[in-house]
Amino acid sequence: MAVEVVMPKLGMAMKEGTVSIWNKEVGDPVEKGEPIASVSSEKIEIDVESPAEGTVLKIAVPEGEGVPPGTVICYIGISGEEVAAALAVEEAQKPEIEKVDPVNEKAESISSVSTTRNRVKISPVARKMAEEANLPIENIKGTGPGGRITKEDVEAAIKNSSSPQTEAKQESSETPVKPLEEAQQIPVSGIRKVIAGRMYDSLQKTAQLTINMKADVTDLISLQKQIAQTVQNRYDQKLTVTDFIARAVVLSLQKHGEMNSAYIDDKIHLFKNVHLGMAVALEKGLVVPVIRNAESCSLIDLSRNIKIIAQKARQAQLSIEEMQGSTFTISNLGAYGVEHFTPVLNPPETGILGVGVVYNTPTYIGENLERRSILPLSLTFDHRVLDGAPAAEFLQTIRQYLEEPITMLL
Known part of the structure; x- marks a missing residue:
């Protein structure tokens, strides 16, 4: 049976840990004790070692995402082994989304959108990028584990959203709008995210x-x-x-x-x-x-x-x-x-x-x-x-x- 690798608890006060970087990809072989990922908490960043020899079957938590300690971040097992049983247990532990009886057609529409939004799997970094670009996350196809929407998926959607209609509007405008200079976007994660949060809180409090x-x-x-x-x-x-x-x-x-x-x-x-x-x-x-x-x-x-x-x-x-x-x-x-x-x-x-x-x-x-x-x-x-x-x-x-x-x- 696949072995679960969980987010370690790095201190009594730790409420969330973040996967800073994955050293392995799905399908890569690992040795017992080999560092497979780096995770960070409020004050420290450490390597997570593989608890067993085998193959990375599934990565459950992408880079830059924070989860509570004890959360499964990946599965290690024999190549080709199914992790369906473990995933079934994981899904069973998730709280069910409460169903709301529609009062009218408008209420039904709002409930449907809310439920769909709750079910979309998307990393925090990708969600923020989509919101800043005003892109509905329900329309973005996820290519990450389990259909999760990654930042690459959002970047592709932003690129595809540049339509001829937008260019036509710019050409017909009396005052041409100069496009913003393209800039590299670096998600804040790991120890940098920890420092940013602590320094901001320090100045605010x-x-x-x-x-x-x-x-x-x-x-x-x-x-x-x-x-x-x-x-x-x-x-x-x-x-x-x-x-x-x-x-x-x-x-x-x-x-x-x-x-x-x-x-x-x-x-x-x-x-x-x-x-x-x-x-x-x-x-x-x-x-x-x-x-x-x-x-x-x-x-x-x-x-x-x-x-x-x-x-x-x-x-x-x-x-x-x-x-x-x-x-x-x-x-x-x-x-x-x-x-x-x-x-x-x-x-x-x-x-x-x-x-x-x-x-x-x-x-x-x-x-x-x-x-x-x-x-x-x-x-x-x-x-x-x-x-x-x-x-x-x-x-x-x-x-x-x-x-x-x-x-x-x-």
Whole structure:
């Protein structure tokens, strides 16, 4: 009998998972444990492995479509094996569409259209494209699994809808209408769709304000160079400016506990432990792995943990636990030459620190003009939790640690 492959549950709060990409097509052979698809939830994207050896008999959920955890996304079995029995059970579990007795001819027509629309199988991406093009989905022939309408079917229908009548109207018009430039349409799915939803919700549901400050990190860079060889020899570790920044943030959060918090259900949750999120840019999007109990880490430990989670993120080896529970986040765009920017909160956190690129500038130190290294800092915070003054004091504390780096080693 065909083996069902279901949408995994990636965390207790997961309500829907999306098939980002299929690595196999119907009829392709698979080995047990071989990745057959990538699926994503709110915070993570993982590969789904085949539970058995065999052949892909049917793909039940197309790319870009979201379904609840436990939903069958495909069937694996022996080539030529029927999946009718499994599909029959699946169909039997679907709720029946309630029949409405027509009161008159108009009501009967409306009921018929509504029932037909409910029965049309179409992916969310294809449905949106059809609605934007004002195409009745009942008139589009589906070529996907089970007759499902795919985006390719809608694109073909849009192309075929360009009739000679439309061209005639344009020619007879006094003011010729210039056709819109054709553009490539890329459906938003997978981790990109997750990020889009979370960032939109973040801006809609929080009172975000960003303040900027500059730190003179000349002495910090000098200290980093002085101890580089010792740290390398003793700990086999390379300290970076980012490591010092993370340490300064952790120490500052311990002094300003209101920033190490979350706004949840009209309550401010103050956390005793610092679970530091470090944003990592990947090809598919941004992820925020977490260093738990960062307050108990020395500078060397923090440096080591930052490099470990960054490497795991780039190799797609992060566990669900390593992606959840952060209380404050650092986002560093210095490598891209960015100075000040406006980082967006990672809900439900109260704050996120944006780090820019270090640049050199002439600065007066007393009566002397010196070349100094300046680090731009951007703090976005939730104004519902605290006001501008305490947020500025928190940022000042970070700057003080960075400008007096020896205090982070004591």
